[in-house]
Amino acid sequence: MTGTGEPTGYMERTRLYYRALGYSPDYVWAHFDDVPFARLAQPLAQSRIAIVTTSSPGDRSNADARGVRRVWSGAVSPPPQSWVTDDLAWDKDSTHMRDRESFLPIETAQGLAAEGMFAGLTPHFHGIPTEYSHRKTTKEDAPALLSLLRDERADGVLLFPI
Template sequence: MGNAEPTINYMERTRLYYRALGYSNDYKWSHFDDAPFARLARPLAQSRIALITTSSPTDRGNKDARGVKHVWSLPVANPPDRLFTDDLAWDKESTHTNDRESFLPIAAAQALAAAGVFGGLTDHFHGVPTEYSHRKTEAEDAPALLSLLRDERAEGAILFPI
């Protein structure tokens, strides 16, 4: 196993940080007592899997004229080496995101598909914005992504929040 050190309490750190910035209302993270569950319909070796990221394309083409981010997609064939992550909250002092495979491992997945571990990737990978608003994620972005995955006949998805 990795180690015995306690994991970081990001919710508490975030609360304290935003209080220091002068915000009076703490952010409320989503909480559920249960979780939905589905199984692969076919064996993994035959299943088509989609990869999902919270990053943006480098041209920021996922933002509309009002600055609102939307779900976006690019082909997994010849994916860009770099994606835009500067606007996301990650540990910019301890690491970097110059290696796309460290947060969206398309090449690693393709090699496992070639080795027969799973059936293969969908033709596109997809990006989903990280939003303050639970409502936007639940009512707009998640249904938009579901529609894209159904179009590509995805049978499973692996999600990599940065």
């Protein structure tokens, strides 16, 4: 059966996979007892929205000479025509990522803004790397991303993790 049934248990699947590769101990996923929450400060129709992706730019310019990936930004107009996702753990047996709007829906969102659903996108979308290190995400990448979002006065954010 496809499309019905329980959602895939990725934590258990991933644990078993890495055990098969000989890794020990198991990976420890981030877990927060307290989750932040904020309502929009004004109606959605008046809100400026930013899009965030976990993909990399086509030229891999988000990585330094040592291969460490950093937060990066790209213009929404025109939207990017190339991207890199082959380093991420998406389901390469079952789908593809050749349609940007299936994971980075910039033009889709612009269409909804044009219809008046929200005020518009921020001038840039942003990319944040997926990392094994909780510390790098919480101490380096997340603060860098927040700073970029504030610079362009985003009222809300849609994150499309791959």
